[in-house]
Amino acid sequence: MPRIHRPAAAALAAAALLAGCGKSGSPPVKGPRADALPSYRVQRGFTLPASATWSAAHRRGRLVIGVKDDQPYLGEKDPATGTYSGFDIEIAKMTAASLGFAAGQIRYQAIASANRETSLSNGQIDYYVGTYTINALRKKQVGFAGPYYLAGQGLLVRRDEHDINGPQDLKGHKVCSAAGSSSIQRIEADYPDATPVSYDTYSVCVDNLLTYQVDAVTTDDSILLGYAAKAPDQMKVVGKPFSKEPYGIGLAKGDRALRAALDDAITAHERNGDWKKAYDATLGLSGVPAPAPPPVDRY
Secondary structure, eight states: OOTTTTHHHHHHHHHHHHHHSSTTTTTOOOOOOGGGGOEEEEOOOOOOTTTTHHHHHHTTSSSSEESEEEEEETTETTTTTOOOEEEHHHHHHHHHHHHTTTGGGGGEEEGGGGGGGHHHHHSSSSSOSSSOOOOHHHHTTTEEEEEEEEEEEEEEETTOOOOOGGGGTTTTEEEEEETTOHHHHHHHHHHHTSSSEESSSHHHHHHHHHSOOOOOEEEEEEHHHHHHHHHHTTEEEEEEEESSSEEEEEEEEOHHHHHHHHHHHHEEEEEEEEEHHHHHHHHGGOOOOOOOOOOOOOO
């Protein structure tokens, strides 16, 4: 029997899930529990006069931090309340606290991936926390603190899928990712026996996964963990990552003082347990335990 067909009970279960989601095909709308999130001690009296970015933020009385607003359990905005939540948002809050800014002194600004470098270079934002992979090309345009998380391309499958446990099992299966993404290009180049399927957004891929139209979704495992955390009884991340994507905090290229201070903040919050608590309350809800954070690269 073709894989797209399943017993009536499975179809009814999928339909029940979709009906409770508000938007057809989308995972349930929910976010990290506010009472499970850690709080971060604000460094009173902190000063960093060598950083033009920090000095400007200090004068205005708040930090402007660029983020994503559409990535579940990483950086997501609640349309009803305007509240941002997710692991990247927690990274933003804990580093801001180390720079002397309380959570109420942060203004989040959603910035599209294509506009990150421009927003940092023209001072539109003070720094950026949003699945921002550090690489040599970007380092020519902006600075990076971190990395604070090591992601890698992964696979999201339905909870009842037992044949796919990694990219080596993709032969004959439909694998979905965003059109034009490096993830779908890697599938096409390295796993030619798989059947690639592309849509404009990852959320459409997840919709099609839940309705048995594709067999797996692929992109950074951190993004996949966010989707799995929304519906852990329906989806899971399988196998080991098959690429390396070190996430860093982007900032203005010449601001070495701020970069060093952010590196110090990341290290301190990893050591005192804040980093793991933040992960457990966000991406950890996917059922995947917290990995060891990557070493900070003080270049």
